[in-house]
Amino acid sequence: MELLPTVWFVAIAVLWTGYLFLEGFDLGVGMLMKLFARNNTDRRVLLNTIGPVWDGNEVWLLTAAGATFAAFPLWYASLFSALYLPLLIVLVALIFRAVAFEYRGKVDSPRWRTVWDWAIALGSFIAAFGIGAALALTTTGLPIDSNGDRQGGPFAWFSGYAVLGGFAVVAFALVHALAFLALKTDGEVRHRARRWFVWLAPLALLPLLAWMVAVQLLSGKPLTWILVILGVLAAAGAWVLARKGAEGKAFGALGAFLVCATASIFGAAFPVVIPSTLNPAFNLTISNASSSAYTLGLMSIVAAVGLPLVIAYQAWTYWVFRRRVSAAHIPAAHGFLPAIGAKVLVGHAAPGGPAAKRAPRDAGE
Amino acid sequence: MDALEIARWQFGITTVYHFMMVPLTIGLGLVVAVIQTLWYRTGKVEYLRMTKFWGKLFLINFIMGVATGIVQEFQFGMAWSEYSRFVGDVFGAPLALEALLAFFVESTFLGLWIFGWKQLRRGVHLACLWIAVIGSVFSAYFIIVANSWMQHPVGVTMVNGRPVMTDAWAVFTNNTAMVAVPHTLFGALAVAGAFLLGIAWYHLWRRRHDGIDTVGADGRAIAGEADIPGRDKADYKVWINSLRIGAVVAMISFAGTAITGDFQGKLMFEQQPMKMAAAEAACHDGTGFSVLSIGNLGSKNCNDIVAVIEVPGILSFLAKGDFNTEVKGVNSLLDEYKAKYGTHLPNNPLYGDRAGQEIQYVPVMEVTYWGFRMMIGFGGVAALAALLALWVTRKGMVPQSRWIMRLAVFGILAPFGANAAGWIFTEMGRQPFVVAPNPDASGVDQVFMFTAAAVSPGVSAVELITSLVVLASIYAVLLVVEVRLLVKYARGGVVSAMPELAEARYGGKKEKKDDDGGTPGAPGQPGDSDDVLAFAY
Numbered sequence: 001m002e003l004l005p006t007v008w009f010v011a012i013a014v015l016w017t018g019y020l021f022l023e024g025f026d027l028g029v030g031m032l033m034k035l036f037a038r039n040n041t042d043r044r045v046l047l048n049t050i051g052p053v054w055d056g057n058e059v060w061l062l063t064a065a066g067a068t069f070a071a072f073p074l075w076y077a078s079l080f081s082a083l084y085l086p087l088l089i090v091l092v093a094l095i096f097r098a099v100a101f102e103y104r105g106k107v108d109s110p111r112w113r114t115v116w117d118w119a120i121a122l123g124s125f126i127a128a129f130g131i132g133a134a135l136a137l138t139t140t141g142l143p144i145d146s147n148g149d150r151q152g153g154p155f156a157w158f159s160g161y162a163v164l165g166g167f168a169v170v171a172f173a174l175v176h177a178l179a180f181l182a183l184k185t186d187g188e189v190r191h192r193a194r195r196w197f198v199w200l201a202p203l204a205l206l207p208l209l210a211w212m213v214a215v216q217l218l219s220g221k222p223l224t225w226i227l228v229i230l231g232v233l234a235a236a237g238a239w240v241l242a243r244k245g246a247e248g249k250a251f252g253a254l255g256a257f258l259v260c261a262t263a264s265i266f267g268a269a270f271p272v273v274i275p276s277t278l279n280p281a282f283n284l285t286i287s288n289a290s291s292s293a294y295t296l297g298l299m300s301i302v303a304a305v306g307l308p309l310v311i312a313y314q315a316w317t318y319w320v321f322r323r324r325v326s327a328a329h330i331p332a333a334h335g336f337l338p339a340i341g342a343k344v345l346v347g348h349a350a351p352g353g354p355a356a357k358r359a360p361r362d363a364g365e
Numbered sequence: 366m367d368a369l370e371i372a373r374w375q376f377g378i379t380t381v382y383h384f385m386m387v388p389l390t391i392g393l394g395l396v397v398a399v400i401q402t403l404w405y406r407t408g409k410v411e412y413l414r415m416t417k418f419w420g421k422l423f424l425i426n427f428i429m430g431v432a433t434g435i436v437q438e439f440q441f442g443m444a445w446s447e448y449s450r451f452v453g454d455v456f457g458a459p460l461a462l463e464a465l466l467a468f469f470v471e472s473t474f475l476g477l478w479i480f481g482w483k484q485l486r487r488g489v490h491l492a493c494l495w496i497a498v499i500g501s502v503f504s505a506y507f508i509i510v511a512n513s514w515m516q517h518p519v520g521v522t523m524v525n526g527r528p529v530m531t532d533a534w535a536v537f538t539n540n541t542a543m544v545a546v547p548h549t550l551f552g553a554l555a556v557a558g559a560f561l562l563g564i565a566w567y568h569l570w571r572r573r574h575d576g577i578d579t580v581g582a583d584g585r586a587i588a589g590e591a592d593i594p595g596r597d598k599a600d601y602k603v604w605i606n607s608l609r610i611g612a613v614v615a616m617i618s619f620a621g622t623a624i625t626g627d628f629q630g631k632l633m634f635e636q637q638p639m640k641m642a643a644a645e646a647a648c649h650d651g652t653g654f655s656v657l658s659i660g661n662l663g664s665k666n667c668n669d670i671v672a673v674i675e676v677p678g679i680l681s682f683l684a685k686g687d688f689n690t691e692v693k694g695v696n697s698l699l700d701e702y703k704a705k706y707g708t709h710l711p712n713n714p715l716y717g718d719r720a721g722q723e724i725q726y727v728p729v730m731e732v733t734y735w736g737f738r739m740m741i742g743f744g745g746v747a748a749l750a751a752l753l754a755l756w757v758t759r760k761g762m763v764p765q766s767r768w769i770m771r772l773a774v775f776g777i778l779a780p781f782g783a784n785a786a787g788w789i790f791t792e793m794g795r796q797p798f799v800v801a802p803n804p805d806a807s808g809v810d811q812v813f814m815f816t817a818a819a820v821s822p823g824v825s826a827v828e829l830i831t832s833l834v835v836l837a838s839i840y841a842v843l844l845v846v847e848v849r850l851l852v853k854y855a856r857g858g859v860v861s862a863m864p865e866l867a868e869a870r871y872g873g874k875k876e877k878k879d880d881d882g883g884t885p886g887a888p889g890q891p892g893d894s895d896d897v898l899a900f901a902y
Contacts, residue, residue: 052480055431056473059464065438066461073453080442080449081821087443088832092839095432099843102428106850149446149823291454292529299458306465314473320484 004296005286008071009273011303013266015067016135019060020169021176021258022314026050026057028177030097030124031170033117036178036196040110041327042189043117047101048330049184052321054101056314058094061131070299074289075273078148079138082157090130097123128173129166136165139215139265141275146282148274159277161214168211171204172258179242179251186326190247197242197250205235205257212261215268219275224267231260367718371829372444372820375836377792379436381785382840386430388784391505391550392557393423394498396614398491405491411602414595414859418603419561421862424479425850429843431472436836438464444829447715448799448819455521455530456511459537463507470500505553506546513542516795517636518803518812528812541636544629551621552744552787554614555780559747561611562754564855566773568604569763572596578762586761594867595860603859605761612751615780619748622783626741627683634684634692637801639702639726640794642695643733645680646670649694654679658734670730695727702726706802710817719817728796736790743783750776 029050037043050057069076080087100119104112140161143151150156178200181193212228238253269275273289276282290296397419404412438460441449449457474497481490520535521528530536572578577589578601588601634641646658653675678688685692703726712720754773757764763773795801802813854861 052476053473054476056469056476058431058435059469059472062435062438062468063461063464065442066457066464069438069442069449069453070457070461073449073457076442076453076457077446077449077821080439081444081446081824084443084821084824084828085831087439088835091436091439092835094435095839095843098432099428099846102424103846103850106425106854145823147822148450149821151823154825154828291457292524294533295454295458295530298530298533299461302462303465306462310465310469310473314469317473317477320477320481 002287002290002293004293004300005071005290006271007300008067008290008296009266009270009286011307012064012067012071013262015060015064016266017259017262019057019064020172020262021255022057022060023054024128024169024173024176024258025180026054026177027124027128028173028175029181030120031128031174032121032177032181033124034121035174036181036193040113041330043113044105044330045185045189045325045327046181047104047120048325049181051101053314053317055098056317058098067299067303071291071296072273072284072286072289073291074148075138075284078142078144078150078274078284078289079134082142082144082150083134083137085154086130086133086157086162090127090134093123093126093130095123097127124173125170128170132169133162133166135265136161136168136211138274139269140218141277143278144274144276144282144284145278148282148284151278161211164207164211164214168207171206172208172261175201175204176254176258179238179247179254182242182247183251184324186324187328189326190324194242194245194247198239201235201239201242201254208261209235212264215265218268219272220268224264227260227264227267231257231264234260368824368826368829369717369719369817369820371826371833373816375444375829375833376440377789378833378837378840379433379440380792381789382844383430383433383437384784384788385781386426386433387505388549388553388556388781389426389560390423390430391498391501391553392555392614392618393419393426393560394494394501395554396557396561396610397423398494398498400610401491401494405487409602410599411606414599414603414863415607417862418859419607421854422560422564422851425847425854427475429847432843433840434468444821444824444832445799445819446821446823448814451527451814451819452514452800455518455528455536456514458530458533459507459511459514463504463511467500467504467507471497471504474500502550505549506542509545509549510537510539510542513539513545515800516545516791517541517632518800521812523811541632544625544632548622548625548629551618551625552780552784554618555622555744555747556784558611558613558615558618558751559777559780561607562615562751563611563774563777565604565608565611566754566763567770567855568858569601569608569758570765570767570770572601572604573762573765577601580760580762584760584762595858595863600859605758608758608763609755612755615751616748616755619744619751622744630683631686636804637795638693638804639695639698640728640733640791641684642693642698643728643730643794644737644790646672646730646734647680647692647694648696650691650697651694652679652681652689652691653677654683655734699726706813710815713818715818715822716815717820717822722817724815725797728794733790733794736786736793739786740783740790743779743786747776747779747783750779 029046033043033046037046065076065080068079096119100116100123104116104120137157137159140159143156145151175197178193178197182190182197185193209228209232212231216225216228234253234256238250238257241253242250271286272283273286274284276284291299397416400412400419401416403409404416441460474493477485477493478490478497481493485493514536517539518528519539520530520532522531523529569578572589573580575591575596577591577596579587579589581587586601586605588598590597630641645655647655648670653672655672656674656676658670658672680692681688681690684690703724706724706726708723710716710719710722710724714720716722750773763770797815797817798813799816799819800812800814802811860866
């Protein structure tokens with residue numbers, strides 16, 4: 001196998017791992033806005049654990065997609081056009097979710113907040129499901145012809161693997177978020193998150209494990225089977241550690257499980273980037289889908305400098321905001337707006353005026 | 366409509382929409398960074414308030430740019446897979462680098478800025494904003510490098526029917542990009558300038574209308590104070606400073622767009638002569654600049670277009686820098702293009718139903734002719750208005766007229782219009798090519814692609830119409846939401862971005878307060894130990 005396409009296959013697997021690890025918990029926290037949070041204060045605790053970082057996390061998705069375009073244009077073109085409608089739904093979910101984070105607190109009304117809470121929860125669910133489905137399909141196969149174009153109509157991509165991959169990422173994101181909340185919050189939310197994690201993890205990690213095994217059955221290699229076994233051990237470790245209350249270590253072990261998962265899945269698929277379900281001769285591989293050595297070389301140099309830098313300053317962000325968030329920290333009001341349109345009495349207090357009546361609103365639910 | 370038409374409408378709509386948010390993000394980001402620097406250096410309360418107020422509006426807009434930007438990156442592969450396959454070796458790199466080197470920086474450091482008012486020391490906090498803003502400038506650079514390669518492909522050779530990058534330096538210093546980047550950045554600043562000017566005008570007018578500020582016998586403003594949170598003398602300074610900064614930024618950026626636009630125009634006359642001839646609706650060779658042309662601009666044959674008012678020599682000046690050189694018109698260019706690139710699309714299955722059709726080399730001239738003039742017109746009007754505004758407010762006060770205030774507020778839209786018109790002109794003027802041929806005889810003149818060949822062969826018109834309807838409806842709804850929030854927060858004034866001002870005034874001792882209640886000069890120092898974040902959500 002050529003060296004540079006292999007390097008870039010690994011790089012893209014690393015980018016997807018980074019994406020699933022980081023956005024994994026903020027997608028999960030988004031879903032937990034409706035599943036776990038009991039009141040507005042809980043929801044604001046949840047939001048503020050991911051507030052400073054979710055946008056940076058999402059850039060891993062853009063980088064994974066952009067790197068695929070640059071390093072394997074034929075992979076990018078075939079995958080994205082074959083999955084036209086599902087990716088459209090993912091885009092819609094990501095748009096609403098992003099806007100919801102920012103706009104939720106901007107108007108002080110329970111109805112407004114409820115709308116955006118649903119946007120966050122559903123947006124997170126759909127994005128996680130869609131991205132899981134897309135990754136499952138690129139590792140298990142799509143009906144692409146010799147030009148790499150999808151045959152068989154808008155829904156020809158559908159297979160059981162898509163559903164499996166979708167549930168795998170959704171369920172992983174949920175428990176990953178619970179582990180994250182146990183680590184990042186304090187008080188009642190922290191303890192409840194840990195309890196939920198211990199209950200849910202054994203069940204919720206199964207779909208991802210099933211996807212790992214499914215890819216091994218299709219195209220596994222001895223090394224990638226070993227990764228599956230290591231993954232099971234890491235997942236078990238995460239569960240034991242969470243039970244003991246070692247939140248940081250449990251979160252780390254879950255991360256190790258994810259690394260084993262993506263490594264075993266991409267490792268088993270290697271060197272094929274999209275298997276064709278029509279004819280193995282139409283498979284897109286790292287050789288026939290990649291850019292020129294010149295482009296890959298250029299990208300390698302930039303990534304070798306850029307990616308460690310990204311990891312460093314993102315790690316610094318997490319360090320800056322390392323303190324636990326709890327309900328006690330949440331300020332009472334935001335979305336606070338004074339009545340500037342009111343008639344003003346210069347130089348006098350306006351105790352009975354409309355301004356005084358309208359201004360000091362409380363945001364509490 | 367066939368798949369190609371729908372895909373083009375979708376790309377046009379999503380891109381123009383995305384590029385309403387982007388210039389405001391870039392321009393306002395730079396302005397807020399400068400204002401926060403002023404606060405850092407002087408400690409003056411009005412600069413803090415300006416930072417918070419304009420920063421709030423910046424964020425409301427920023428998120429829409431983020432959300433709609435993802436669509437841009439995905440739709441090359443989704444709707445234009447054949448284009449992606451053709452150009453991927455050279456076009457993918459700037460997109461990947463944008464994400465890796467610019468967008469990561471922008472989003473991570475902006476998160477630090479939003480939430481780090483208390484965690485970070487003042488200098489570090491300010492540095493985070495500057496880093497994020499510089500990230501957004503780099504982001505613009507990478508995207509324009511990618512776009513410029515479509516306008517003027519360089520640094521490649523053809524291997525097996527596809528362009529392969531051989532000279533990254535040429536791609537990343539493409540002269541088309543080197544003039545388009547400053548042109549775009551000045552265009553972004555023009556948007557920010559008008560934005561500050563319009564909103565600040567409203568608040569000065571409001572203060573005068575409410576009787577807070579008055580005008581002395583010498584015509585100078587006398588700042589007053591009302592017993593309402595945030596409506597004190599410092600508030601006056603917030604708005605008069607914002608107005609003046611906005612007006613100056615608007616004027617400088619118009620001058621900047623004019624100068625860079627002149628360079629760009631001269632390049633385009635060489636690189637895409639048809640685009641510029643179509644910008645003039647100039648059918649025959651000549652030297653005159655058309656002030657008004659009538660007739661059926663849409664007719665492809667050029668015969669029923671009449672230049673009613675024409676200034677001789679100006680077109681030559683725009684194109685070549687003198688008044689005499691004849692500039693080629695559409696008719697003579699048409700023959701050259703036909704001879705060079707063929708009269709009919711190839712009989713290749715990639716072209717689908719369009720295989721073998723006659724190629725229309727003349728862009729839609731209603732769009733290029735009026736797009737070009739709207740770009741210049743909107744930009745010029747905004748700059749002129751900014752100059753007038755500076756003069757009218759020289760004594761520190763805006764007129765009492767409600768209509769002039771409304772004009773100032775709606776003037777915010779002019780630079781948006783100029784930006785949109787400019788992009789629509791340059792993108793539609795490139796048709797029928799998605800990658801325009803580079804006329805330099807440097808071995809790359811065979812690197813071009815017809816838009817008709819670029820669309821995804823495997824994606825049906827039904828899928829495309831679905832996505833067009835879905836995205837356009839969502840964008841419409843979100844535009845309403847964004848504009849209403851911007852209006853709400855802009856009208857609310859500084860207090861809407863600094864609720865602590867109001868809480869101090871009303872002594873609203875509720876629960877734990879997240880800010881420094883009433884000491885607006887002081888935040889930025891790591892505060893009491895219970896403060897975990899400057900809660901933005």
